[in-house]
Amino acid sequence: AGKAIGIVAQGTCRSLVIYRCETGDQGVYVCDALDAQTSASLRVQGRSVQITKPLEDVEVMEKEGATFSCEVSHDEVPGLWFRESSKLRPSDNVRIRQEGRTYTLIFRRVLAEDAGEVKFVAENAESRAHLRVKELPVTLLRPLRDKIAMEKHRGVLECQVSRASAQVRWFKGGVELQSGPKYEVVSDGLYRKLVINDVQPEDEDTYTCDAGNVKTSAQFFVEEQSITIVRGLKDMTVMEPAPAWFECETSIPSVRPPKWLLGKTVLQAGGNVGLEQDGTVHRLTLHKTCSTMTGPVHFTIGKSRSSAQLVVSDIPVVLTRPLEPKAGRELQSVVLSCDFRPAPKAVQWYKDDTPLSPSEKFKMALEGQMAELRILRLTPADAGVYRCQAGSAQSSAEVTVEAREVTVIQPLQDAEAMEEGRVCFSCELSHKDEDIEWSLNGTPLYNDSFHEISHEGCLHTLVLKSVRQADTGTVCATSPKVSVSARLVVKGKPVVFLKALDDVSAEERGTLTLQCEVSDPEARVVWRKDGVELGPSDKYDFLHKAGARGLTVHDLSHEDAGLYTCQVGSKETQSKVSVHDLHVGITKRLKTVEVLEGESCSFECVLSHESPSDPAVWTVGGKTVGGSGHFHAVRQGRKYTLTVKDAALSDAGEVVFSVLGLTSKASLIIRERPVDITKPLEDQRTTLGEDVMLSCELSRAGTSVRWLKDGKAIRKSQKYDLLSEGTRAVLVVRKASLKDSGEYTCETEASKSTAKLCVEEKANRFTEELADLQVEEKGRAVFTCKTEHPASVVTWRKGLLELRASGKHVPSQEGLTLKLTINALERTDSDTYTCDIGQARTQARLLVH
Structure with a gap:
């Protein structure tokens, strides 16, 4: 079978599978089984692939990544990627992926030249988009x-x-x-x-x-090219305003203009300055000079420099009109003037060889050839010889001053005034422009809120406001020409009472204070009782503060009643004083006190006055106390105190204080102390089946407690017995088991104690050990052993492997007898078997044959 074809045989069925059919797969297919054949024709129709999700334009920054993605309508469609008609292939920068119907093109790092059209082609379908790359900013x-x-x-x-x-x-x-x-x-x-x-x-x-x-x-x-000075500048002396010129020669013609300086000033070509260059020769011409131009002249070109000195002489100044003597009357003005030729740039004025500067006294002017000095408000001290100098030329003249005679037309008059009143002084002089200064007892006076100074014509006036007795003395009016004075007398105002005494009623043994107020803070007063003058003593204290005057009488008795007077000058104020009997009351009453038994406390009562002759009585719960036992009564002045030491519960009750028919009541409350555990629980160890007792001592008998095991409350039951024996609290745990081990707590309201109980098994041993067994294969083996006491924990092992109950291994326990039954024996069951009860173990060998 080829890569695109699959041939399958399943039972009597034979199959031919053609994967990813293409047009070239069309034709007749034959299945040849030697003795029999069968054929069929295959026709492949073209499919219409479409782009279901087209590409989208992408814009990224240079050096960033860019991703293009699109989806097609069919599975297993071959796809091709192009950029600007060039086919793209996977590389370090280009990644091409396909996941189902999704096709992805990834540029990991784009450059500006990567920008352009991106195209995806899938059979007869295609999608286009643009990649735009934004260039990074230039750096x-x-x-x-x-x-x-x-x-x-x-x-x-x-x-x-x-x-x-x-x-x-x-x-x-x-x-x-x-x-x-x-x-x-x-x-x-x-x-x-x-x-x-x-x-x-x-x-x-x-x-x-x-x-x-x-x-x-x-x-x-x-x-620049290297340039040197072959002929430097030469010094020059001229008389103003004659021109001056300087010339310098360089080694080669200069492209860049040179720099000319007069002193530190850079010279530029202009009205008075001429700058010329003729080949290698450079010229500076100052068309009109003046004496202030005297100084160095510098020529600089490249790194070369030449300097010379320019000296400009002044034209000699000649006096053409001298000063003339002047005479003036005091406070008038005079003017001195003279002429020079040519017009001087500056002149200096002198008085008796002392240089003068412009001021309020001297006004100076220089206009062309004329120099002028104006002397204002002449005084006799301005007389003398004045000189004007311009260069080497000078002129002098004398100024004389005719002094004036100032007289007093109307002198000052002595005056008297009442304290805080106003007083006026005035005098008249012969001249209106004569200034005077006022003083009082040698202290200069000025216009302010206490003094008013005025001047109208020849009349000078001083007004003193709100005068005091300390102002008594001499008032003076002084000018440079005259001085006049007068006497001022300030009389004090009569002292009066601003606040009179009041009639007073006071209590025996108390303190009496009488107070009044006078108009003069410095006034002295005299106190009298029934016409008899009073002086300082333990009985009397006197107050003298600002305008307040007072008298304090201590420890009053009926003899202190009478008529009290306060006298100042011819004025007097009175007060009728009466003394009434002492009234004693309770100012601080008893307060209820609550304490724990065995603690100490106190009760306190305060009277308004001391009463040493009258005894006080304290009762607690109806019984008189204070003389003995743990009750102690004391008196300190007006304060009465009852102290209770180590208070007992029987002391609780009503506390009553009585004196002079006065009574104050309060309660004494004694709270029981919380019960404490004086002897804590102790840790206990016991064996299985034994009774165990936990106990602790309390600070008070008959107190109920709570017992807890591991934080859970314990109640009386067949398991637990809760006992109270005097101050002893007892917990009995019957027939202890392993489950009874734990932490036990005895708890009162104020304290608790905790101890641990550890229940251990009795020492156990094997009274009958395991015996070795030899059993035939497929048979059954039974190991048996006996213990001295019933074992609570039994573990069976085969070698080191712990055995669990199953159909193969059946452990059992009947009283003291322990058994392990092994069923359906196999040779692999041969091994050493162990019975472990914790405190002892026994072993035996099983041999299966």
């Missing part, structure tokens, strides 16, 4: 680097991009460059180059290669 593998090129040579800038097809643009500064005689733009694989031909100094700049998503820049420098 820079190597950026541009700064380059230096020799003048008139060729310079190359180069970078490397991530994709050979990347398009780039070149820029010089911000100007895009195009290919031509000057610039060559080269793309060589991943490399991008810019070639600059015939390099000139003006080619120096920042060059940028722009690849769209990324760009890189670098500096391009031009190194």
Whole structure:
């Protein structure tokens, strides 16, 4: 049979199976069985294969995977894949799969050139789709680097991009460059180059290669041909405003212009500056000079430099109009002026050889050839010789000041005022513009919330507000010319009572406080009782705080009643004081107390006043206590305490405190202490069938307990007996079995005790051992042995193998007799057999023949 044909013989039936029929399989088929033949004709009809799920366009990023999938209408249809008419075959990058009617094409890693049409063909059906590949953003593998090129040579800038097809643009500064005689733009694989031909100094700049998503820049420098100075600059001296010129010669003509500096200032060609180059000769011309140009002149070209000194002399200044003497009256102004030629750039003024600066006193001006000094508000100190100097020329003149006479027209007048009142002082001078300063007792005064200073014409006024007695003294008004003073007297206000005393009724043995308030915080007062002055003592305390005045009387008695007065100056306030009898009450009553038996506690009662002469009585449960036993009563001042030590249950009851007919009641509650286990359970070991007893001691007799085994409650039964013998709790376990082993717990309300019970078998042994047996094949063998006590656990073994009850092996136990029956014996049953009861074992040999 061939690969596509199957021949099957089953009984008298013969079959020919043709797999995957094709048109070429059509024809007549003959089955030849030597003596007989039969034939049949096969006609193959073409099938119509259709695409049930067509391909779909796929778009991916470069270097990602892409998958195409489609389904056909029939099974076992051969399929072909094409990309742009080229048949695809499996490779490292291409995977072709078929699962039933689903056909899949997988590109593991696509490149830009993989983009195009993908086609699937299955017999007469086909499906097409497009693979679109988005190129990855261009990145820079190597950026541009700064380059230096020799003048008139060729310079190359180069970078490397991530994709050979990347398009780039070149820029010089911000100007895009195009290919031509000057610039060559080269793309060589991943490399991008810019070639600059015939390099000139003006080619120096920042060059940028722009690849769209990324760009890189670098500096391009031009190194000039070596140039030296063969004839340097020479120093020059001129008088302003004559021109000055400097000349320098280089070894070769310069392409790049040189740099000229005057001092640190770079010179540029302009109105006053001329820059020329004639071959190798360079000239600088300063058409109009001035003295401020004096300094060094520098010529720099390439790495060469030459310097010279320029000196510009001033034109001598000559005085053409001198200063004239001036006289002025005090507080007036004078003006000094003189002329120079030519107009000076600056002048300096002096007074008696002291340089002057512009200020509120001196105003200076220089206008063309004229210099002016204005002296404002003349004082006698401004008199003297003034000098104006411009270069070597100078002029001097004297200024005299006529002092004025200031007189007092109306002097200050002495004044008196009441405390917190207002007082006004004023004086009149002969001149309106005379300024004065006010002071009180030597302290300068200014306009504020307590002082008001004014000046109208020749009249000067001072108003003092809310004066105090401390302000008494001298008020002065002083100016540079005159000084006047007057006396101020401030009288204190009469002291009055702002709050009078009140009549008071107080309790005997208590404390009395009388309080009033005066208008003067410093005022002294006198206290009297029934006309007798009182002084400090243990009986009396006095209060003097701000305006408050007070008297405190301690430990009052009926003798302290009377008329109390407080006097300040001529004013007096009174208080009638009465003292009433002492009233004693209970201010803190007894409180109920609850304690455990054997603990201590106390009861406390407090009176409003001490009463040492009146005895107190304590009763507990109707019985008077406090003098002996475990009851103890004490008094501390107003506090009465009853202490109960080691309280017993019999002490419980009502507690009553009595004194002076006063009574306070409370309860004493004694709670029983919870029962504790004083002697715990002990672990026990016993043998099968024995009775075992577990017991513990309790702190109090007759207490009920709970018994538990392995956490489960135990009740009285034939198995368990629960006993109580005084303070002893007992659990009896009858006829212990192995199941009785475990953890037993005795539990009270407050505590518990746990112990373990271990039940062991009695020592057992074999009284009759197994005997060896010889039995014929297919027969039955019976092993028999006897124990001293009934065995609870029996294990039979054949060799090392433990035997289980079955039709082959039948173990049995009748009282002390143990048997193993082996049925349908075979030679393989021959072995050593063991009977194991845990504490002993016996063995015998079985031979099957």
